[in-house]
Amino acid sequence: MSNVLTVARKEVQEGLRNCWVLATTLLLAALALTLAFLGSAPTGNVGVRALDVVVVSLSSLTIFLLPLIALLISHDAIVGEMERGTMLLLLSYPVGRRQVLLGKFLGHLAILGFATLVGYGAAAVALALSGTPVEAGSWTAFASMIGSSILLGASFVAIGYLLSALARERGTAAGTAVGIWLVFVLIYDMALLGVLAVDQGQTLAGGLLDALLLLNPTDAYRLFNLGGTGDVGAFSGMSGLTRTAALSPPALLAALAAWTLLPLGLAALVFDRREL
Amino acid sequence: MTATIEIRDVVKRFGKVEAVRRVSFVLAEGETVALVGHNGAGKSTLMKLMLGLIRPTAGSVWVLGEDPAAGEFAARRRLGYLPENVAFNAALTGRETLAFYARLKREGRTAVAPLLDRVGLGPAADRRVGTYSKGMRQRLGLAQALLGEPRILLLDEPTTGLDPALRQVFYEIVEELRGRGTTVLLSSHALTELEERAGRVVIMNRGVMAADGTLDALRRIARLPTRIRLTAETGVHDLADRLWTDCPCRRVDGRVVEIEAAPGRKMDILRGVMAAGTAVEDIEVVPPTLDQLYAHFLRSQGTAP
Structure with a gap:
């Protein structure tokens, strides 16, 4: 365990030094603050549910941004270190490959978690300071959005590791990462929508549709946050979608967790077999 | 002497390429051994095998x-390795980098500063590794290999590209x-790089062990001629033709003639020169160089005892 923490600590140290942490935090904070104050415009000065509006707009943005950031950090983790030659030296030390992978994961997760918490948290604090009254339910929705955003990031970090363990060259890993991002964030939903429109609910309905939604981590995240309790669901117009048991919040979180653990486990297997 | 490394009938194939072909040798405590061969002779592969990386x-x-490949790490804690073209993360300082590796070897932070001083990186310890020159990176590479009082040091082409001063420091530490x-x-791609520092030499050629022994033993086996160069105003050619018809x-x-004396004939020839009384102005005796010795074993591909 100590080896895992040592590797994690070094990842964080590097992240701080090459400004990944700073850049990511600032980017997320800037976007969150912009949305917090622009987003409250439609509700006018009443603004009772300002934070709920922020949750809706911010989670839609998270779906695009966090997977991209996560893949950017992670796609280089294995193949990049192999190409630079740093992996050769690291693995000559009394440290297992799984410990290296897990350590990197914890380090990258810490970077991502810190950026999300501070960046999005800044928006919530700013709203509270500006005197906007916020209900307890909205705080819960906001907190669970931050938590699930980190989980979404974690699953894309794990997917990035799998690409990185499989790729022979850094360029391949980077290209595949872009492809994966496009598929999960844009193409998958468009294709699903197209099929639904053509199918008219003949075959693609009920359980199959639920399963297809769980097969994409960004959809699981979207349903978890936008279909959530109370006003958020009403604002997003997605409250009708989430009444089935298969897409209950625990099931959606479990899907996100599976999307983290499965790629991570596969990455460990592939990395174990790789020869230097 | 206790054996620290045992390689027995090792074969390593990468796809269709046989990088190492049935190599066996045993290294003992307190031995300095040079692993010599061209690029692609299998030197790095042998080291990776010893590290358990493959x-x-x-x-x-x-x-x-x-x-070493079994996943137990007790041996690795007592093993130092300096890869060919050692690389570090450019964002961290030399001190942070070494502290990271010290933690992985369960060495205290106290080990870091003395090691940096020892390799002459003390003043640059708090600069980012990205700003280091190649020599400085090599120094840092050596420092990390020395962590934890290693019982085995594997150094892959350690002195290539080093300035003479550092080379000196390097050999002192070794x-x-x-x-x-x-x-x-x-390991090295030329015997001359090692300046006769190694007690024993293992020569690799395209995956096969071409020779294994001390430099003296290898010289005896190779039976390379010593060159004797005579300079005289007149008559030096007649002298050579008359006295040593069996030597080329x-x-x-x-004014100058060069005689290739087979091993054992050198003193004979020198005595002959003195006895002949001709006006020989200068005698130069050139023993076979390390490069010639190396070339001999690469050509002959015979395995020494």
Whole structure:
């Protein structure tokens, strides 16, 4: 365990030094603050549910941004270190490959978690300071959005590791990462929508549709946050979608967790077999 | 002497390429061994096998009584490795980098500063590794290999591209470790790089072990001729033709002749020169160079005892 923490600590140290942490935090904070104050415009000065509006707009943005950031950090983790030659030296030390992978994961997760918490948290604090009254339910929705955003990031970090363990060259890993991002964030939903429109609910309905939604981590995240309790669901117009048991919040979180653990486990297997 | 590394009938194939073909040798405590061969001769592959980074296709590798690829790390804690073209993360400082590796070897932070001083990186310890020159990176590479009082040091082409001053420091450190019983394995692509520092030489050629022995033993086996160069105002050619008909002679110019003396004939020839009384102005005796010795074993591909 100590080896895992040592590797994690070094990842964080590097992240701080090459400004990944700073850049990511600032980017997320800037976007969150912009949305917090622009987003409250439609509700006018009443603004009772300002934070709920922020949750809706911010989670839609998270779906695009966090997977991209996560893949950017992670796609280089294995193949990049192999190409630079740093992996050769690291693995000559009394440290297992799984410990290296897990350590990197914890380090990258810490970077991502810190950026999300501070960046999005800044928006919530700013709203509270500006005197906007916020209900307890909205705080819960906001907190669970931050938590699930980190989980979404974690699953894309794990997917990035799998690409990185499989790729022979850094360029391949980077290209595949872009492809994966496009598929999960844009193409998958468009294709699903197209099929639904053509199918008219003949075959693609009920359980199959639920399963297809769980097969994409960004959809699981979207349903978890936008279909959530109370006003958020009403604002997003997605409250009708989430009444089935298969897409209950625990099931959606479990899907996100599976999307983290499965790629991570596969990455460990592939990395174990790789020869230097 | 206790064996620290045992390589037995090791074969390593990468796809269709046989990088190492049935190599066997045993390294003992306190030995400094040079692993010499061209690029692609299998030197780095042998070191990776000893580190357990790759598994042999056939045969067995034992390091400090352990199979290094078995996933046990007790042996690795007592092993220092300097890869060819050592690389570090550019964002961290030299001190942070070394502290990271020290933690992985369960060494205290106190080990870091003295090691940095020892390799001459003390003043640059708090600069980012990205700003280091190649020599400085090599120094840092050496420092990390020395962490944890290693019983085995594997140094892959350690002196290529080093300035003479650092090379000196480098060999001093190696000498000191050898005195404490560390097995030092140095690889190099030329024998001359090693300046006769190694007690024993293993020559690799395209995956096959071409020779294994001390430099003196290898010289005896190779039976390379010593060149004797005579300079005289007149009559030097007649002298050579008359006295040593069995040795190949080469006329360099009108005044100089070069005789290739087989081992054991050198003193004989020198005595002959003195006795002849001709006006020989100068005698130069050139023993076979390390490069010639190396070339001989690469050509002959015979395995020494």
